[in-house]
Amino acid sequence: xxxxxxxxxxxxxxxxxxxxxxxxxxxxxxxxxxxxxxxxxxxxxxxxxxxxxxxxxxxxxxxxxxxxxxxxxxxxxxxxxxxxxxxxxxxxxxxxxxxxxxxxxxxxxxxxxxxxxxxxxxxxxxxxxxxxxxxxxxxxxxxxxxxxxxxxxxxxxxxxxxxxxxxxxxxxxxxxxxxxxxxxxxxxxxxxxxxxxxxxxxxxxxxxxxxxxxxxxxxxxxxxxxxxxxxxxxxxxxxxxxxxxxxxxxxxxxxxxxxxxxxxxxxxxxxxxxxxxxxxxxxxxxxxxxxxxxxxxxxxxxxxxxxxxxxxxxxxxxxxxxxxxxxxxxxxxxxxxxxxxxxxxxxxxxxxxxxxxxxxxxxxxxxxxxxxxxxxxxxxxxxxxxxxxxxxxxxxxxxxxxxxxxxxxxxxxxxxxxxxxxxxxxxxxxxxxxxxxxxxxxxxxxxxxxxxxxxxxxxxxxxxxxxxxxxxxxxxxxxxxxxxxxxxxxxxxxxxxxxxxxxxxxxxxxxxxxxxxxxxxxxxxxxxxxxxxxxxxx
Ligand code: GLN
Numbered sequence: 001x002x003x004x005x006x007x008x009x010x011x012x013x014x015x016x017x018x019x020x021x022x023x024x025x026x027x028x029x030x031x032x033x034x035x036x037x038x039x040x041x042x043x044x045x046x047x048x049x050x051x052x053x054x055x056x057x058x059x060x061x062x063x064x065x066x067x068x069x070x071x072x073x074x075x076x077x078x079x080x081x082x083x084x085x086x087x088x089x090x091x092x093x094x095x096x097x098x099x100x101x102x103x104x105x106x107x108x109x110x111x112x113x114x115x116x117x118x119x120x121x122x123x124x125x126x127x128x129x130x131x132x133x134x135x136x137x138x139x140x141x142x143x144x145x146x147x148x149x150x151x152x153x154x155x156x157x158x159x160x161x162x163x164x165x166x167x168x169x170x171x172x173x174x175x176x177x178x179x180x181x182x183x184x185x186x187x188x189x190x191x192x193x194x195x196x197x198x199x200x201x202x203x204x205x206x207x208x209x210x211x212x213x214x215x216x217x218x219x220x221x222x223x224x225x226x227x228x229x230x231x232x233x234x235x236x237x238x239x240x241x242x243x244x245x246x247x248x249x250x251x252x253x254x255x256x257x258x259x260x261x262x263x264x265x266x267x268x269x270x271x272x273x274x275x276x277x278x279x280x281x282x283x284x285x286x287x288x289x290x291x292x293x294x295x296x297x298x299x300x301x302x303x304x305x306x307x308x309x310x311x312x313x314x315x316x317x318x319x320x321x322x323x324x325x326x327x328x329x330x331x332x333x334x335x336x337x338x339x340x341x342x343x344x345x346x347x348x349x350x351x352x353x354x355x356x357x358x359x360x361x362x363x364x365x366x367x368x369x370x371x372x373x374x375x376x377x378x379x380x381x382x383x384x385x386x387x388x389x390x391x392x393x394x395x396x397x398x399x400x401x402x403x404x405x406x407x408x409x410x411x412x413x414x415x416x417x418x419x420x421x422x423x424x425x426x427x428x429x430x431x432x433x434x435x436x437x438x439x440x441x442x443x444x445x446x447x448x449x450x451x452x453x454x455x456x457x458x459x460x461x462x463x464x465x466x467x468x469x470x471x472x473x474x475x476x477x478x479x480x481x482x483x484x485x486x487x488x489x490x491x492x493x494x495x496x497x498x499x500x501x502x503x504x505x506x507x508x509x510x511x512x513x514x515x516x517x518x519x520x521x522x523x524x525x526x527x528x529x530x531x532x533x534x535x536x537x538x
Contacts, residue, residue: 002130003266004170006158007141008204010195011177015212016249018071020175020239021141022078023249027259028137029079030273036135037075038087039068040122041143042150046092050429057305061459061511062087065435071141073309077514078250086129091150094121114153122157123164137266146174146198159203171265174199174206175239178213178221187215189225196229207265208235208258216240235261245285245315247515250278281319281515288324292348292530297367299360301329310353310381313513317522323530332360332367340366349377349501349529352384354461354508358407365391372502377528379521380504382462385494386416388504389466389474396477406464417467425463433460437485439492439507445482446503447493450520456483458492458507465506466491501528 005024009017018039025035041048048056049067060073066085076083098121102112110117130138142158144151162170176192196206209231211217217225217238226233237256242248253259254275263270294314300306311327318325328347335343344350350371352364364384368391371378380388386404393402393415401408404416425431436457441448448454468489471481483493483505496502501524513519 001165001169002135003137003268004126004130004161004165005137005139005173005262005266006162006170007139007173007175008146008155008158008199008206009142009144009175010146010199011191013145015175015177016239016246017141017143017175018069018074019078019246019249020173020210020253021071021139022074023253024173024258024262025075025079025081025139026250026278027254027273027275028139028262028270030275030278031259031263031268031270033136033268033270034134035079035081036087036129036133036138037072037079037081037083038089038126038129038138038140039071039075039143040125040140040154041069041088041090042148042154043090043143044092044095044150045090046096046429047088047090049432053300053303053306057303058308059461060309061434061461061508063436063457063459065430067430067434067461069143070305070308071143073312073511074246076511077312078247081133086125086132089122089125091153094118094153097121115156118153119157119160122154123161126158126161137268146195152202155199155202155204162204168267171207171262172199172204173208173210173262175210175212178211178217178225180214187213187217187221189221189228192225193228196231200230206231208237208261210237210239210253210258212239212241214241237261243286245282247278247285248282251275251282277516284319284322285315285324288318288322290321290323290530290534291326292318292323292526292533293326293328293346294349294351294526294529295328295330295344295347295367296351296353297330297332297335297344297364298353299332299355299357301331307353309508309510309513310351312515313510313519313522314351314526316513316515316518317524317526319515320518320523321526321530323526325526330367332363335363335366336360340370344370344376347376347529348533349379349525351379351525352381352387352504353510354382354384356383356406361387361407365394369395372496372499375500375532377501377525377532378499378504379501379525381510382460382506382508385504385506386464386466388494388502389415389479392474392477392479393470396479397473404464413470415467415470416464418463419465422463432463435459437492437507439483440486440488441493442480442482442484445480445493446495446497446501446524447482447505447521450524452520455486458505458509459511460507462506466494500532501525
């Protein structure tokens, strides 16, 4: 019998439900169980692909091209699961399916209602994932906060689901907040009590309460929460703010014996997990042998979540080199305002991540030029590759006003341009070049050397490409196209020989990096950055 775990959240958003679900996944996987993780998002967008980073943070792309919630990034980084579009369901998708069914006459004669038609559709997605993934345990996280109107159908659906499969096979974990009130000098349990009461009102009684807090929960407080929330005291789990890294969360939950408890509740007999490899990762994060500073030159710099996977992959690159990384978030517009030297001086490496729209582009081009000319390691991701190309065209090939047609449709030198097939596209949702695509790496290239293989698959999310009309000109000037699509038509990786590390990809390697499997490009980039600083202390 398959087992189901539902993770809900209370009191406030941004409590780290996704991290908690992912960390539980790590522990269960290390107990020898096959896990699947799934996120339900109550908003009405069909997927987050069309949302601004200000609204949503990063859009996380899967192998199959699904544009999904960033929590799916945590799921893949914390476990070995490979996710597909089945692992992220939004209200938009649910209603789209229900309305299509209605138009096709599938409910003929019936009034179409939230219960049962919408809730059935939600339950169906859990069953489909359970079957297709072949997992022993399916962890489903419900986005939003208990009490949100739009989340109600999801909570109703999981209530029904648990009833149908039985409470030996399904449990509810509620992630809640226990704030420290300075004026009173104590942790307060009332928001948690009210959030659990709200859940119970709709028929969901949590089996486990994960209490997010700044300070430790003492015995009395645990007992109080237990009494008022009708939860055994050993099921009141403390999840304190981490000191150093989000990767400490699995170890923290293990100390609280949460995985033991979950297995007991679900009648799963498994050995305790061996987490020594994970402890070694934490050791490298807390007390690394070396240190380096990496500048990320972006446009959504004030937003913690906009470049989530990029920041994580940089940290993994650090782990691979036993190197602590200080990430310096650089607003590309500051480079335009204050000058490149002043803004970027003293960095070990410069990374330009993906992006859309013109704001900050000139600052990013200055950053690429500064990295190229001063032999500072440079890693460009998607837009970061396009930026490196434009910079080379303008400053080495002397193609004045060279640009991407995304930013200057009338440029005399469109070195980055839209593919013909993309020009015909009018709809915005899910129409970019998306998902895993094969790429052939050149023998003798830095990329080939780092990957240790010549055919790779990496995830994409873009509309514009290197314009092949300029390939020869670039090559003659020493620009190397070290990764191409198998038919040779699309440029996937560029690099500059003679530079310690100047490499950029049209794809997004950050989506495939994990703390226990750092991505080769990030490993190489951090190694080069560390090497530079080591040779020339700041
Ligand atoms: N805006 C660029 C394009 O669409 C780059 C996209 C990205 O960086 N993800 O091609």
